[in-house]
Amino acid sequence: MEVLRLHNLQKSFGSVRALKSASFTLNEGEVVALLGDNGAGKSTLIKAISGVFPVDRGDIYVRGLKVSIRSTRGAMDLGIETIHQDTSLAPDLSIARNLFLGREPVNLKWLGVFAPLDLAKLRDAAAALLKRVGISKKLDADALVSTLSGGERQSIAISRAMQFAAKVIILDEPTNNLGVEETHGVLRFVKEMRAAGHSVLLITHNIHHVFQVADRIIVMRRGEIVAEQTVADTDLLTVESIITGADMSALLKETRAK
Amino acid sequence: MTIAAEQEMPRSKRRSSLIRSPQFSSLVILIVLLAVFAIADGNFLSPLNISNMMAFLPELGIIALGMTLLLTAGEFDLSVGAVFGLAPVVVMLLVQNGGFDIGIALLAGLLLCIAIGAVNGLIVTKIGISSFLVTLSMLLVVRGAALYITQGFPLKSWDQPGFFVTLLAGSFNIGTFRFYTSLWWFIGLSLLAIYVLHYAKLGNWISAIGSNRNAAVARGVPADAVKVWLFILTSVLAGLAGMISAFRISAASPVAGTGYELEVIAMVVVGGTALTGGRGTILGTIVGALMLRSIRNGIVLIGVPGLAYNIFVGVIILAMLILHALLQKNAARS
Ligand SMILES: Nc1ncnc2c1ncn2[C@@H]1O[C@H](COP(=O)(O)OP(=O)(O)OP(=O)(O)O)[C@@H](O)[C@H]1O
Ligand SMILES: [Mg+2]
Numbered sequence: 109m110e111v112l113r114l115h116n117l118q119k120s121f122g123s124v125r126a127l128k129s130a131s132f133t134l135n136e137g138e139v140v141a142l143l144g145d146n147g148a149g150k151s152t153l154i155k156a157i158s159g160v161f162p163v164d165r166g167d168i169y170v171r172g173l174k175v176s177i178r179s180t181r182g183a184m185d186l187g188i189e190t191i192h193q194d195t196s197l198a199p200d201l202s203i204a205r206n207l208f209l210g211r212e213p214v215n216l217k218w219l220g221v222f223a224p225l226d227l228a229k230l231r232d233a234a235a236a237l238l239k240r241v242g243i244s245k246k247l248d249a250d251a252l253v254s255t256l257s258g259g260e261r262q263s264i265a266i267s268r269a270m271q272f273a274a275k276v277i278i279l280d281e282p283t284n285n286l287g288v289e290e291t292h293g294v295l296r297f298v299k300e301m302r303a304a305g306h307s308v309l310l311i312t313h314n315i316h317h318v319f320q321v322a323d324r325i326i327v328m329r330r331g332e333i334v335a336e337q338t339v340a341d342t343d344l345l346t347v348e349s350i351i352t353g354a355d356m357s358a359l360l361k362e363t364r365a366k
Numbered sequence: 367m368t369i370a371a372e373q374e375m376p377r378s379k380r381r382s383s384l385i386r387s388p389q390f391s392s393l394v395i396l397i398v399l400l401a402v403f404a405i406a407d408g409n410f411l412s413p414l415n416i417s418n419m420m421a422f423l424p425e426l427g428i429i430a431l432g433m434t435l436l437l438t439a440g441e442f443d444l445s446v447g448a449v450f451g452l453a454p455v456v457v458m459l460l461v462q463n464g465g466f467d468i469g470i471a472l473l474a475g476l477l478l479c480i481a482i483g484a485v486n487g488l489i490v491t492k493i494g495i496s497s498f499l500v501t502l503s504m505l506l507v508v509r510g511a512a513l514y515i516t517q518g519f520p521l522k523s524w525d526q527p528g529f530f531v532t533l534l535a536g537s538f539n540i541g542t543f544r545f546y547t548s549l550w551w552f553i554g555l556s557l558l559a560i561y562v563l564h565y566a567k568l569g570n571w572i573s574a575i576g577s578n579r580n581a582a583v584a585r586g587v588p589a590d591a592v593k594v595w596l597f598i599l600t601s602v603l604a605g606l607a608g609m610i611s612a613f614r615i616s617a618a619s620p621v622a623g624t625g626y627e628l629e630v631i632a633m634v635v636v637g638g639t640a641l642t643g644g645r646g647t648i649l650g651t652i653v654g655a656l657m658l659r660s661i662r663n664g665i666v667l668i669g670v671p672g673l674a675y676n677i678f679v680g681v682i683i684l685a686m687l688i689l690h691a692l693l694q695k696n697a698a699r700s
Contacts, residue, residue, distance in 0.1 A: 160584065181586030192584055198577035200644035201570070209574055210585030212567045221568040224561075 109136045110172060111307045112157070112188070112276050117166035119152055126152040127163070128331035134276065139298055139308045141318040143351055144328035150311045151192075153328070154278050157309075158190035159183035170275075181210070187275035189268075191282055196265040199254035204234035206253055207268050237267050258285035266297055277301055278309045283317060295321050315344055327351055388638025388690045389650030395686065396657045403664035410667050413542040419663050420545055421614065424552035426626060427655040428607045430633045431559045431648065432600035437631075437639050438563065438646025439596055440576035441490060441497040445482065446604035446630060448508035450623030453479055453605035454612035455512050458521045468530055475605055482508060483601030487594030505627065512620040520619035523612045534606075535613035548610045555603070560648045572596070576643025632679075633658050636686045657686075 112134040119127035126149050134140055144150050156163045159180040168175055170186050177183050183190070197206045205212075213230055214223035234249035253261060262282060269277050279298070283291045298308050298321045312318060318325060319339060327335040327350045335350045403410040429446050436443055453475045460471035486504055490497045536547040563569040574582040575589045583589050604623075612618040635641050636657060637650030658679070665678050 158584075179586065180584050181588075184586055190584070192580075196581055196584065198574040198581050198644065200577035200640075201573055205570055205574075209570065209582065210587050212570055214567050219566075221571070222562065222566050224565050225567060225570065227565075 110134075111136050111170070113169040113172075114153075114157070115167040115169070117153065117156055117168070118164045119156055119161070120164055125331050127156065130166070130328070130331075130333050132326055132333060132336065134307050134309060136307055137302055137305045138324065139302050139310060139322045140324045140326060141322035142309060142311045142326050142328065143313075143315070143318065143347065145351060148328040149331040150328055151280055152331075154190060154280055154309065154311065155192075157183065158188055158192075158278060160192075184210075184272070184274075188278065189272055189274035189276070190278040190280070191262075191265045191269050192280050197253045197261055200252065202250050202252055203238070203247060203256075203264055204230050204249040206264060207234050207237060207249075207271065211272070233271075237271050240267070240270075259287050259290045262286055263290055263293060266294060270297065270301075274306065276307050276309065278311075280311045281313065282310070283312060283314060291317075315347055318347070319344060329353060387647075388693060389647045389653055391689055391693055392637050392650055392653045392657065392686065395689070396653050396660070399657065399664070399682075400660060403660065403668065407664075407667040410664060413544075415663065415667070417544040419659050420543075420549055422663075423655060423659045424546070424548040425607045425611045426630055426633065426659070427552045427652065428548075428555055428610075429600070429604045429626065429630045430651050430655050431555055432596070432603040433630050434634050434637075434639050434646050434648055434651045435559065435563060435572060436593075436596045436600050437634055437641060438576045438643060439572045439593055440579065440643030441593055441597070442501070442631060442641075443486060443497065443597060443600045443604075444501040444627045445486065445504035445508055446600060447623040447626035448505045448512065449479060449482055449601050449604040450608035450611070450626055451620055452508050452512040453608040454523065454618035454622070455516055455521060455620050457609065458523055458612070458618045459515060462521065468528070472530060472609070475609065476602065479601045479605035480598050483598035484594060486601065487597030490597070491590035491593050509620075509624075516620040518620060520617050523616045523618045531613050534610045546610075546614060548614070551606070551610070556648060556652055563646055563648055568592070573644055573646065576640075576646070578644075629658060632683050635690075636683055638690055658683075 110133055113132075115131050117127055117130045118125075128149075130149075130153050132140075142150050142153070155161060157168065157177065159177045159182050162178065168177060170188075175186060177186065177188075180190075198209065201209070208230055213226040213233065215226050216223050231249055238247055238249060247256070247260060247264075253264065256264070262285065266279070266282060269279075279294075282294050286294065295317060298310060301308050302321075302323075310318075310322060322339050325335075325337050325339060325342065325347060326333055327347070329351075334353075337347075400410075409415055429450070433443065433446065456478055457468075457471045457475040460466045460474055461468055464471075466474075482504065486497070486501055489495055489500045533547065534551075537544055538547070539545070563572060571582065571587045571589075571592055574585075574587060575592060579589050608623060611622065631641075633654040634651050635654075637647060637652070637654030639646040639650060661679055661682055662675065665675055666672075670678060
């Protein structure tokens with residue numbers, strides 16, 4: 109079943125046409141890898157879906173319904189959780205406070221933004237979550253994020269997306285800066301999410317990871333989607349050449365044949 | 367280390383991080399300073415002198431509370447001293463020349479402060495100019511307005527006893543100590559600020575915005591709206607402090623509050639709040655306010671020549687900041 113469908117999304121920054129035209133569909137329980145060289149427009153595409161900025165043109169459908177995503181909050185409310193490449197955590201806050209940032213457990217809810225945080229719940233939920241992701245041994249939920257390594261931070265950001273069990277989880281280069289063990293943790297997480305029926309959009313430069321977890325591959329180049337293939341129907345070398353654009357003619361034939 | 371973090375730590379860890387926290391080292395230095403002044407001059411701890419210090423303390427302290435929240439969110443406001451001067455001048459002009467009721471005039475003053483804060487906040491967040499430049503310009507506009515509408519002359523303030531004077535500048539005695547109601551305002555607002563910054567959802571947002579704005583926005587935190595409201599709050603507190611001061615001395619001067627912006631920012635950072643945002647402490651700010659107040663008062667008593675005050679104040683502030691920086695480095699290493 110279709111969960112997310114993009115139709116002809118376009119986005120320019122001044123004269124830079126970061127996204128010329130992007131259309132694709134993401135189905136339930138599917139892992140789609142979004143590939144492409146630096147500056148291809150991958151982050152721009154997912155930022156548009158996650159409400160960081162509005163698109164100039166194009167439509168987004170969630171479960172068949174046309175939606176307009178005006179803010180990050182709006183995307184989250186539609187069940188789209190994103191882990192961005194560049195920004196994810198506030199270093200001066202504790203792990204627990206970061207895990208619940210924007211969705212803090214509170215008492216006396218009617219007080220709105222002045223409602224007191226439910227500190228006990230915050231701490232317990234954070235500890236439970238870290239345990240589930242398998243990093244509780246190493247990390248204390250009360251530690252400040254500024255004291256963590258890059259890889260540990262990434263793990264925290266991923267566990268945060270996990271806890272809200274979103275329909276669509278978008279990961280922008282989640283294995284960057286990660287050690288071997290954490291990288292396996294992330295890939296395992298992606299598989300778990302798929303098993304639980306969630307859809308994952310994974311951006312990465314590591315093609316080996318793609319072949320380990322993805323069902324389908326989408327390749328972008330200069331703001332456009334240039335190829336779309338199921339993993340079973342292709343191999344590493346072909347994908348590599350599509351990304352770099354080394355063999356355009358063969359690639360076009362292949363995509364048209366579908 | 368923020369208090370926020372300490373709240374969530376087990377007791378054993380809480381103690382060690384408390385001792386290393388900036389507000390704790392500030393407190394130690396405050397106590398040392400108080401002891402030095404007390405020993406150097408017997409009058410320092412006399413009821414009269416303490417009453418004097420407590421009369422001045424809330425006026426800058428109240429502004430410092432707003433400034434702490436604003437700095438924690440990663441912005442600051444240089445126009446507070448000018449607003450401190452303008453608000454009472456406008457209120458008194460409305461009463462004396464406009465024939466308005468004092469209550470209406472105060473309401474107009476409040477709206478003016480809200481407007482100034484909103485303009486600051488909207489220009490900073492929507493147009494994206496740094497708060498340094500925006501509020502520096504606002505300082506000139508506001509101070510210029512105060513001078514122009516008064517033609518540079520101080521006004522006689524409201525001196526008839528009544529509800530508002532009692533509310534803002536009434537005084538009462540406890541034994542031989544004389545206190546102003548402004549002290550209650552400061553205490554009440556301090557408790558409120560501690561609650562908001564360290565225990566409420568909003569405080570989590572404020573710290574997150576100052577720490578990593580994009581991360582906060584990506585989690586759905588309305589960063590710009592929060593900042594605009596903090597600018598408004600800071601402006602309103604500056605106006606309130608200005609009214610308190612004008613009522614207390616029964617005069618509204620267009621140059622009142624000159625230089626307060628830097629003194630207030632000094633109080634806040636001396637207390638341990640980071641100028642770069644993300645880490646704020648209200649307790650630290652209270653300690654910082656007490657410290658700067660007692661330094662100003664103490665060096666007079668121990669006979670430092672008047673023209674040399676600022677040398678001392680500046681050196682002590684520098685020493686405090688160096689101490690915080692060293693502690694911070696130490697904490698990062700451990
Ligand atoms: N906020 C922005 N303002 C102006 N130009 C931008 C902005 N964000 C992205 N761009 C430009 O849009 C193009 C696409 O950038 P994008 O970040 O989407 O690439 P990417 O595929 O994610 O690359 P990478 O693999 O390096 O992360 C680039 O040319 C980039 O310089
Ligand atoms: Mg990118």
